[in-house]
Amino acid sequence: MIESDINKSLKDKVFEDLEPIISGLGYSIVELKIGFAKKETHITVAIYKPDGVGIDDCTVVSRAIQERFEFYDEIDKFILRVTSPGIDRVIENKREYGIFINKGVRVLLKDNKEWTGGIIKEVTDSGIILQTKTESMNIEYTAIKKAKLDYTEEVGDK
Numbered sequence: 001m002i003e004s005d006i007n008k009s010l011k012d013k014v015f016e017d018l019e020p021i022i023s024g025l026g027y028s029i030v031e032l033k034i035g036f037a038k039k040e041t042h043i044t045v046a047i048y049k050p051d052g053v054g055i056d057d058c059t060v061v062s063r064a065i066q067e068r069f070e071f072y073d074e075i076d077k078f079i080l081r082v083t084s085p086g087i088d089r090v091i092e093n094k095r096e097y098g099i100f101i102n103k104g105v106r107v108l109l110k111d112n113k114e115w116t117g118g119i120i121k122e123v124t125d126s127g128i129i130l131q132t133k134t135e136s137m138n139i140e141y142t143a144i145k146k147a148k149l150d151y152t153e154e155v156g157d158k
Contacts, residue, residue, distance in 0.1 A: 007034055010074050018065055022047060025064060028099045030085040041078040046085045048099055053084035091147040098123045104153025108146045117153045
């Protein structure tokens with residue numbers, strides 16, 4: 001097994017373990033990163049809740065999951081960082097679109113050079129429904145080159 005396979009396997013196991021704890025606190029895991037440097041495991045968990053994530057939220061989640069890492073043989077010394085996803089996060093996978101329903105995004109389509117902004121209204125198996133200022137667009141995942149959060153789409157600013 002190569003190191004990246006080991007890391008993915010550990011990441012999947014940690015995600016499955018942490019997800020019910022974090023969701024039970026009212027948050028979603030947006031991203032879990034596990035990396036190794038200088039004999040330490042660096043763990044970053046980005047969390048989300050619809051009304052925003054502040055430092056107190058990060059502290060609550062960090063305290064709730066900190067001790068879980070002592071149960072993994074693969075993790076000895078570790079540094080845990082719990083963060084918000086950020087206001088201009090690049091959406092990396094289909095699961096994240098579901099987390100950010102009713103949030104503003106800007107989408108760059110593969111066949112277009114202009115970003116399209118709007119609100120994610122619905123997520124399907126094959127794509128998203130994006131409500132722009134003028135229309136509702138059904139956008140297939142395969143047509144999306146890049147997408148990122150953009151809170152200005154929620155307040156109408158550009």
